[in-house]
Amino acid sequence: MDGPLIVQSDKTLLLEIDHPAAEEARRAIAPFAELERAPEHVHTYRLTPLGLWNASAAGHDAEQVVAALLDHSRYPVPHALLVDVAETMSRYGRLQLVDHPTHGLVLHALDRAVLEEVLRSKRTAGMLGTRIDADDVVVHPSERGRLKQALVKLGWPAEDLAGYVDGEAHAIDLVTEGWGLRPYQQQAADGFWHGGSGVVVLPCGAGKTIVGAAAMARARSTTLILVTNTVAARQWRDELLRRTTLTEEEIGEYSGARKEIRPVTIATYQVLTTKRKGVYPHLELLDARDWGLIVYDEVHLLPAPIFRMTADLQARRRLGLTATLVREDGREDEVFSLIGPKRYDAPWKDIEAQGYIAPAVCTEVRLSLPDAQRMVYATAEAEDRYRLAASAEGKNTVVEQLVARHAEDQLLVIGQYLDQLELLADHLDAPLITGQTTVKERQRLFDAFRAGEIRRLVVSKVANFSVDLPEAAVAIQVSGSFGSRQEEAQRLGRIMRPKADGRTAHFYAVVTRDTVDQEMAAHRQRFLAEQGYAYRIVDAHDLDAPPR
Amino acid sequence: MATFTEHLRALGVDGLAALLDRRRDLAAPPPASVRALAARAGTRASLDRALARIDTGTLAGVEAVVALPPPVRPADVSHAVGAHADVWLGVAEDWGLVWQDDDGLHAAPGLSDLLGPHPAGLGPPLAETLARRSTEALATLAAEVGCTPTELAERLADTATVEGLLAEAPIGARAVLDALTWGPPVGRTPRPGTPGAGAVGWLLRTGLLAVGDPQHVVLPAEVALALRGGRTRREPPTPPAPTVVEVDSRTVDADAAGRALETVRLVGELLELWGRAPAAVLRSGGLGARELKRVAAALEVDAGTAALLVEVAGAARLVAEDGEESPSFCPTTVADDWAGDDAAHRWVELVRAWLTAERAPWLVGSRDEAGSLRGALDSAHRRPWVPRLRAAVLGALADAGGRVDAADLHTVLAWRTPRSAPTEHAVQAVLDEAAVLGVTGAGALGGPARQLLAGWVPPDGTEPTFTPTAVLGAAAALSQTLPAPVDEVLLGGDLTGVVPGRPSDALEALLTDVAQVESRGAGLTVRFTEESLRGALDRRSAPEILDALASHARGEVPQPLRYLVTDAARRHGQVRVGSGAAYLRGDPAALAGIEQTPALRALGLRVLAPGVLISPTEPAALLEALRAAGLPAAAEDAAGTVLHARPTRHRVRHTPMPVPDPEVARRRLLRVAGDLVADTGGPAAAPVPPADGTPEPSEALAVLRAAVGAGTEVWLEVASPGGTTRRRVRPLLVEGGRVRVLDQQRAAELTVAVHRIAGAQPVDGPAGVRVDRSADGPVEDGEAWTDH
Numbered sequence A: 001m002d003g004p005l006i007v008q009s010d011k012t013l014l015l016e017i018d019h020p021a022a023e024e025a026r027r028a029i030a031p032f033a034e035l036e037r038a039p040e041h042v043h044t045y046r047l048t049p050l051g052l053w054n055a056s057a058a059g060h061d062a063e064q065v066v067a068a069l070l071d072h073s074r075y076p077v078p079h080a081l082l083v084d085v086a087e088t089m090s091r092y093g094r095l096q097l098v099d100h101p102t103h104g105l106v107l108h109a110l111d112r113a114v115l116e117e118v119l120r121s122k123r124t125a126g127m128l129g130t131r132i133d134a135d136d137v138v139v140h141p142s143e144r145g146r147l148k149q150a151l152v153k154l155g156w157p158a159e160d161l162a163g164y165v166d167g168e169a170h171a172i173d174l175v176t177e178g179w180g181l182r183p184y185q186q187q188a189a190d191g192f193w194h195g196g197s198g199v200v201v202l203p204c205g206a207g208k209t210i211v212g213a214a215a216m217a218r219a220r221s222t223t224l225i226l227v228t229n230t231v232a233a234r235q236w237r238d239e240l241l242r243r244t245t246l247t248e249e250e251i252g253e254y255s256g257a258r259k260e261i262r263p264v265t266i267a268t269y270q271v272l273t274t275k276r277k278g279v280y281p282h283l284e285l286l287d288a289r290d291w292g293l294i295v296y297d298e299v300h301l302l303p304a305p306i307f308r309m310t311a312d313l314q315a316r317r318r319l320g321l322t323a324t325l326v327r328e329d330g331r332e333d334e335v336f337s338l339i340g341p342k343r344y345d346a347p348w349k350d351i352e353a354q355g356y357i358a359p360a361v362c363t364e365v366r367l368s369l370p371d372a373q374r375m376v377y378a379t380a381e382a383e384d385r386y387r388l389a390a391s392a393e394g395k396n397t398v399v400e401q402l403v404a405r406h407a408e409d410q411l412l413v414i415g416q417y418l419d420q421l422e423l424l425a426d427h428l429d430a431p432l433i434t435g436q437t438t439v440k441e442r443q444r445l446f447d448a449f450r451a452g453e454i455r456r457l458v459v460s461k462v463a464n465f466s467v468d469l470p471e472a473a474v475a476i477q478v479s480g481s482f483g484s485r486q487e488e489a490q491r492l493g494r495i496m497r498p499k500a501d502g503r504t505a506h507f508y509a510v511v512t513r514d515t516v517d518q519e520m521a522a523h524r525q526r527f528l529a530e531q532g533y534a535y536r537i538v539d540a541h542d543l544d545a546p547p548r
Numbered sequence B: 001m002a003t004f005t006e007h008l009r010a011l012g013v014d015g016l017a018a019l020l021d022r023r024r025d026l027a028a029p030p031p032a033s034v035r036a037l038a039a040r041a042g043t044r045a046s047l048d049r050a051l052a053r054i055d056t057g058t059l060a061g062v063e064a065v066v067a068l069p070p071p072v073r074p075a076d077v078s079h080a081v082g083a084h085a086d087v088w089l090g091v092a093e094d095w096g097l098v099w100q101d102d103d104g105l106h107a108a109p110g111l112s113d114l115l116g117p118h119p120a121g122l123g124p125p126l127a128e129t130l131a132r133r134s135t136e137a138l139a140t141l142a143a144e145v146g147c148t149p150t151e152l153a154e155r156l157a158d159t160a161t162v163e164g165l166l167a168e169a170p171i172g173a174r175a176v177l178d179a180l181t182w183g184p185p186v187g188r189t190p191r192p193g194t195p196g197a198g199a200v201g202w203l204l205r206t207g208l209l210a211v212g213d214p215q216h217v218v219l220p221a222e223v224a225l226a227l228r229g230g231r232t233r234r235e236p237p238t239p240p241a242p243t244v245v246e247v248d249s250r251t252v253d254a255d256a257a258g259r260a261l262e263t264v265r266l267v268g269e270l271l272e273l274w275g276r277a278p279a280a281v282l283r284s285g286g287l288g289a290r291e292l293k294r295v296a297a298a299l300e301v302d303a304g305t306a307a308l309l310v311e312v313a314g315a316a317r318l319v320a321e322d323g324e325e326s327p328s329f330c331p332t333t334v335a336d337d338w339a340g341d342d343a344a345h346r347w348v349e350l351v352r353a354w355l356t357a358e359r360a361p362w363l364v365g366s367r368d369e370a371g372s373l374r375g376a377l378d379s380a381h382r383r384p385w386v387p388r389l390r391a392a393v394l395g396a397l398a399d400a401g402g403r404v405d406a407a408d409l410h411t412v413l414a415w416r417t418p419r420s421a422p423t424e425h426a427v428q429a430v431l432d433e434a435a436v437l438g439v440t441g442a443g444a445l446g447g448p449a450r451q452l453l454a455g456w457v458p459p460d461g462t463e464p465t466f467t468p469t470a471v472l473g474a475a476a477a478l479s480q481t482l483p484a485p486v487d488e489v490l491l492g493g494d495l496t497g498v499v500p501g502r503p504s505d506a507l508e509a510l511l512t513d514v515a516q517v518e519s520r521g522a523g524l525t526v527r528f529t530e531e532s533l534r535g536a537l538d539r540r541s542a543p544e545i546l547d548a549l550a551s552h553a554r555g556e557v558p559q560p561l562r563y564l565v566t567d568a569a570r571r572h573g574q575v576r577v578g579s580g581a582a583y584l585r586g587d588p589a590a591l592a593g594i595e596q597t598p599a600l601r602a603l604g605l606r607v608l609a610p611g612v613l614i615s616p617t618e619p620a621a622l623l624e625a626l627r628a629a630g631l632p633a634a635a636e637d638a639a640g641t642v643l644h645a646r647p648t649r650h651r652v653r654h655t656p657m658p659v660p661d662p663e664v665a666r667r668r669l670l671r672v673a674g675d676l677v678a679d680t681g682g683p684a685a686a687p688v689p690p691a692d693g694t695p696e697p698s699e700a701l702a703v704l705r706a707a708v709g710a711g712t713e714v715w716l717e718v719a720s721p722g723g724t725t726r727r728r729v730r731p732l733l734v735e736g737g738r739v740r741v742l743d744q745q746r747a748a749e750l751t752v753a754v755h756r757i758a759g760a761q762p763v764d765g766p767a768g769v770r771v772d773r774s775a776d777g778p779v780e781d782g783e784a785w786t787d788h
Helices: A022-029 A049-057 A062-072 A079-090 A112-120 A141-154 A183-195 A208-219 A230-243 A304-311 A332-339 A348-353 A371-378 A382-390 A394-405 A418-428 A439-451 A485-493 A516-524 A526-530 B004-010 B012-022 B034-041 B044-052 B056-067 B074-081 B086-094 B111-115 B126-131 B135-145 B149-156 B159-167 B173-181 B195-205 B221-228 B249-276 B289-299 B303-315 B333-340 B343-356 B386-400 B406-416 B424-437 B447-454 B468-481 B505-514 B530-536 B542-552 B559-571 B588-596 B598-603 B619-628 B662-680 B697-710
Strands: A005-007 A012-016 A033-037 A042-047 A095-100 A104-109 A128-133 A136-139 A158-160 A198-201 A223-227 A251-254 A264-268 A293-296 A317-322 A342-345 A360-367 A410-414 A456-459 A472-477 A505-512 A536-539 B098-101 B104-107 B186-188 B210-213 B216-218 B319-321 B328-331 B496-499 B516-520 B524-527 B575-578 B583-586 B606-609 B612-614 B633-636 B714-720 B723-735 B738-743 B748-753 B757-762 B785-787
Touching (some): A005 A062, A049 A079, A062 A079, A079 B249, A095 A112, A095 A136, A095 A141, A104 A112, A104 A141, A112 A141, A136 A141, A141 A332, A183 A198, A183 A342, A208 A223, A208 A293, A223 A230, A230 A251, A230 A264, A230 A439, A317 A332, A371 A382, A394 A410, A394 A472, A394 A505, A418 A456, A485 A505, A505 A516, A516 A526, B004 B012, B004 B034, B004 B098, B012 B086, B012 B662, B034 B044, B034 B697, B056 B074, B056 B086, B056 B104, B056 B111, B056 B406, B074 B086, B086 B098, B126 B149, B135 B149, B135 B195, B149 B159, B149 B221, B159 B173, B173 B186, B173 B195, B173 B221, B249 B289, B249 B319, B249 B447, B289 B303, B303 B319, B303 B343, B303 B424, B333 B343, B343 B386, B343 B424, B343 B447, B386 B406, B386 B447, B406 B424, B496 B505, B505 B524, B505 B530, B505 B542, B530 B559, B575 B588, B583 B588, B588 B598, B588 B612, B598 B619, B619 B633, B697 B714, B697 B757
Parallel strands (some): A095 A158, A198 A342, A223 A264, A223 A293, A251 A264, A293 A317, A360 A505, A360 A536, A410 A456, A410 A472
Antiparallel strands (some): A005 A012, A012 A042, A095 A104, A104 A136, B098 B104, B186 B216, B496 B524, B516 B524, B583 B612, B714 B757, B748 B785
């Protein structure tokens, strides 16, 4: 026994990655354990009921799980944990969702006592119809997702054998001229397709759109793509035109500006969740065609109403794409149970090591408030403190120093507060993009930036995600929305496309010392730190020294 | 026919020593003579103890010897219980419950009272029931059965006769007998004219039933045996076969070792906690529920585990009341020695204490009969039976050699000691505690615990002990199972650290001091935060912390961590609290913030001068409140130096638990037995007249019991207000602290309370006893002899 795995009593698994057998162990535990943290020495996985049930759904049994733990563990595995794994997994599939030839969708029990328990539960109220016989109950087709979610909460997850509707067929193929699917993109697309539905987690800049395109080419059916905003919608369209056989006439945009419904329709979350007089007027889009595939881009941002809509779409294949499945509202589990389990997840540093995303150096620059401002800060109301600290004047000087240091690079300055950004844009003599900038203007500026005509851009949170700026190599963050971990990661993601000359990307977070800004920064950095991006901390007054 | 006393005398030194070893209550205090020993062995208390410890088979054998009509041969017993009973009878004889001579097997005196009134569900013998009938009635009965009156007893005990009679029985007679056959053998006499009356009347006429009292009929023992086919038990006693799940011994040991380490760690934390802040003793004694909750929260365990840990620490004398005016529980000096030992020895000490503790930790938190909460460490809750229970449960588990669930273990114990079987709940509780302590792993007994148990002289009322070899062996076995300690920590840029294995004591101490533990198990993960460092900075400087971390780290200390430590040190003490005048000084801006904080208003802070605040609050409370509000305050002395506080460590002086040598106890028993045999001059010696002294009351009872059995008369001396009176009586029954006697001269039945009996002497023999009643107080009720 000298494996790379250490089992903790709180059901976390520690994988020592410098160990020669680490890769083998990772492959063995990946099907059932959730990757929680991936810093430099030891990766942390967690055993959860949901993870174990997903493994069951994918055809793994408890014996394999136990064997994987025993084979790779360095120390004896607590007996109680093994028993618990076996018990948890044995709960999966006592109930099945099947397509009954006459009654349609039916909940079928292999264990009658479980069915009785479930029928009596308040959680399933209103989801189930008439009881056909001792073992079968009719399920309202629209409740399929909600029922599955309720059953997971009751601890009796159902095996869904009812299958998916094929949707309206539509020929889509990849056009692989001059490029090919990367191995992890292929694995992600395959993992999704075999699982039927689910979430693919890939770092920013690792080509999630292409995984979506590959999934569409597998489905070969009409597809609805839900994205965060119009700019992202246009990027999706351009990418699909470039990578697939789809033509402009086949791709529709359904946004505030346009309402096109075509075989492949790209809609924004915003338009779907627009509410007028208590109803969602654009919801019918979901039924406008017999969609064979629904793609959710940036699934970590999926708004709550769409959660509920998705529950009605359980018969259709669903693909969720994200780089950062951390939600500050703690609803990660709902994403998994409604879209589907995680089908592919790669640590950022692994993709970096393969050269598909740029290596990045993260630096936190700390500056002290001058005494006068400290007094203002100390006596300020609690709700004003973050803004005060985050938009401290001293940050402007720091940004200027950093910009000077990276004079040759394509550079973004990202912030939260408009007056701060306006001031910075002024100082740096750089264009500013905010929510008030028109889509057309945004497109123009981004295009100019991509073409290298503009070297510096000052942007607000509109550029947090879904904006593809391949040659941006430096990002300076001056403020953000409090302690959002995914925002931090997404902002780093803006500069992670591999550079033509293989340059290292630089990410700077400028932070005011001894204030709530510093606390928020620590929280924001957690996701990236857990992905192995260690922040170097530099004092602002040390910045004059030349870069190493 | 020999007597029980003679039987005992014939056992010789080794035999007596073996008996005394089994029934230790007989040896303390040493009996004056073999007769006194025999009398003591026949007392209810002693027999009860002995019966409580024999298995179902042996009990069935004893029961058959008591129930069957004499003479009883071993073959009769085997037949009666339905299984080969020789081994069981052997055990019963070893326990001094039955003995054998040429006349067959005899039950020890007093046993029939204990197993009565209907041993094996059998009624009185025919000899007794027939004797109650008049001569004419007997003649009629004999005619009915078809024999002479003298042959009646023999004929009615014969299956063929009984079946023959029953062939002509009226309807319902068989049903009546069926109801009484397997006991209880007493039934209510039906009223005349009711359906059963005819059948019962016929049964009484044929002698198959007898009149018990005016309202009841009784089935004579021989008739019942004839109907049962000579059996005393419906089913032959069969040892249960529990379901044993075999578990790989490495799994068991590894699992047990993990829990053992955890227990040792938690007890260590408990000592640490109470060393810093002792826990108050309730006025009624013991630890209050709130204090227990505090322990549970600090140790991050549930209340049940906290109670167990506290009780074990108490039993191991690691914590005790400090005896102050308002007493508290705090660690003892024994705890300091314990803490210096290696993990394996520390564990053995805890388990040793747990096994022998006369306490039931699982009852802590439940309510007693009076409805009050049972607290931990309450000396009022002593339960002498608990060590025996633990020995029984773990012994059964050891014999099973695998995992057995509580229900199955309970049936095993019900077989092993049917008269003192614990409840299933208690068995479960012991199993649960054993699992927490690492005595068991994966439900089976662990190797180290097995070694310890093998050297445990089982508890039976005397001080339970462990042999030194068992103690050392168990510790060695645990040391072997434990994974080697790891002295290395992997520090991550995300401010976490991972020890890939069991941390060495030094490393664990360092990491728990400077970081927050995130998870435990086979390894240890910690997170460094400014808060976790803040406490540590009271004890060490930043360079010291970094050096200590560097000396354990694989590779370098990551830059973010170095920065965090340095930055925390920079902030540490940014705001300082003085002890002399309760002032606050430091950075003016920080102080201005503090003064503005509404939560701190209660401290009465006000600006004394730019950069200085003053407060009427005691400096300690002030410091605490500031830190609670999240401010990096530190205390300083008059020279402005930050005070480096060390945690206080409260201790009570205490001596460690002794390890008595069981060999000493065995030698003592041999000496007692030797004295007995020497004193009586061996088996052939003539009966010794009673010494003029104070023989035990139990001896007088033995004389009375012998007289009941033999139907002979005794001189009975009874203490009464007017002095001792002496009567010649025939004892009829000894039961429940009373003796029923027949005074033939006055033709009256009397009941005498046992505590009034001053002496008893067989009328025809010299061997009587006198009981010294001089110590008894004045008699209050004035009536010693009660007419019955």
